[in-house]
Amino acid sequence: MxxxxxxxxxxxxxxxxxxxxxxxxxxxxxxxxxxxxxxxxxxxxxxxxxxxxxxxxxxxxxxxxxxxxxxxxxxxxxxxxxxxxxxxxxxxxxxxxxxxxxxxxxxxxxxxxxxxxxxxxxxxxxxxxxxxxxxxxxxxxxxxxxxxxxxxxxxxxxxxxxPSGAGQTVKAANQLIVAVNIQALAEAILFLEAYGVDTEAALAVLGGGLAGSKVLDQKGRKMLDRDFAPGFRLALHNKDLGIVTGAAREAGIVVPLGAHVAQLVGSTVAKGDGGLDHSGLFKLTLAAAGRE
Missing domain, CATH: 3.40.50.720 (NAD(P)-binding Rossmann-like Domain)
Structure with missing residues (x-):
């Protein structure tokens, strides 16, 4: 003890x-x-x-x-x-x-x-x-x-x-990967819905292949149900992506996908959705396609 x-x-x-x-x-x-x-x-x-x-x-x-x-x-x-x-x-x-x-x-x-x-x-x-x-x-x-x-x-x-600080550096990389995956999943579900595919069946088979991920497993259902009760709030992911983009700039490297998704997350927060789960990024994807 x-x-x-x-x-x-x-x-x-x-x-x-x-x-x-x-x-x-x-x-x-x-x-x-x-x-x-x-x-x-x-x-x-x-x-x-x-x-x-x-x-x-x-x-x-x-x-x-x-x-x-x-x-x-x-x-x-x-x-x-x-x-x-x-x-x-x-x-x-x-x-x-x-x-x-x-x-x-x-x-x-x-x-x-x-x-x-x-x-x-x-x-x-x-x-x-x-x-x-x-x-x-x-x-x-x-x-x-x-x-x-x-x-x-x-x-x-x-x-x-x-050493000290390394844990936070790895976490920043984690948040970069997760954010890009969430956006990719949001676009994939929008694509599937646009063609009238059985989305539950589609996600089941996608989850069993190379496209499978914990993001798909944990966030796919939330997007299908439009249930964005927070498990991890968009406002916090917005903060984390600010850490990523700032640290990348200091290191003299570019993170093009990360920077783009950071802007999308920031836009979602600016619209008043910072309290939603980060899967709520799907709302912005729907709005961009005129499918709110």
Whole structure:
């Protein structure tokens, strides 16, 4: 058993915390919306009243918040992680943020005696619920080895990919691949519907061939049903694609498909659909074809 603090109990953070409780760990959770922490308490965890309260006695802290400024804010200040975590505490940041910010925060945390890891996840809400997330981890090898038993409580594919910031770089690549796949799937379903094909049968056979993917498996049904209840919100994918395009520019490389899909996602968010699941990109594809 490990004493764990989980900060950020949203769509991803809460099921991760619940799985850690089920795995036998002692889990305290803090969230700005207290009802999420209450759900954790109902399942056997503890609802903390602040970041500092959650960190009391914690050996490991996991953060899952929306963006780079949120992580920076959590790191600093009198109520922050650096000020309140005991020396030697492993800090696993599972948020998806800019690689340069991840490295900067890790350097500050390490200087304060903490053991930081950037460990963004992939697999969406269902992957978090099922405890089968893919986790790409940046940081020191020894810290990764120490954190692995905890990570195994929430993930299935867990890989150390390099030094601090490397996990976020791999996550950015992940989001690039996912976004392009979602757009390709949206166009394929539009194409099938235009010809009156049995779309369920079509997706079944496509899923069994080279066109098959987790995106097709998880997002195809949502597009067919026009059900865009969020598993991963378009607003967050828009943020992630901003990370991709910005980092590509800094590296002096081009990502033509990624840049194009980033504009499509940005347009969908600008239309007021940022709260939809990222499969809601299908709405823009339909509108472009006059099939809203």
């Amino acid at each position: 490990t004493n764990i603090a989980v900060i950020g109990l949203g769509i991803m953070g809460l099921p991760m915390a619940l799985n850690l409780v089920q795995a036998g760990h002692t889990v305290a959770g803090f969230n700005r919306s207290p009802e999420r922490a209450e759900r954790l308490a109902e399942a056997g965890g503890r609802a903390a009243t602040s970041v500092a309260d959650a960190l009391a006695g914690a050996e490991v802290v996991i953060t899952m918040v929306p963006d780079s400024p949120d992580v920076v804010a959590l790191a600093g200040g009198d109520d922050g992680i650096i000020a309140n975590a005991a020396p030697g505490t492993i800090w696993i940041d599972a948020s998806s943020i800019r690689p340069d910010v991840a490295k900067q925060v890790a350097d500050e945390a390490r200087a304060a005696g903490l053991r930081p890891l950037d460990a963004p996840v992939s697999g969406g809400e269902q992957g978090a619920i099922d405890g089968v997330l893919s986790i790409m981890v940046g940081g020191e090898q020894s810290d990764f080895d120490a954190a692995l038993p905890v990570l195994q409580g929430v993930g299935k594919t867990i890989v150390h990919v390099g």
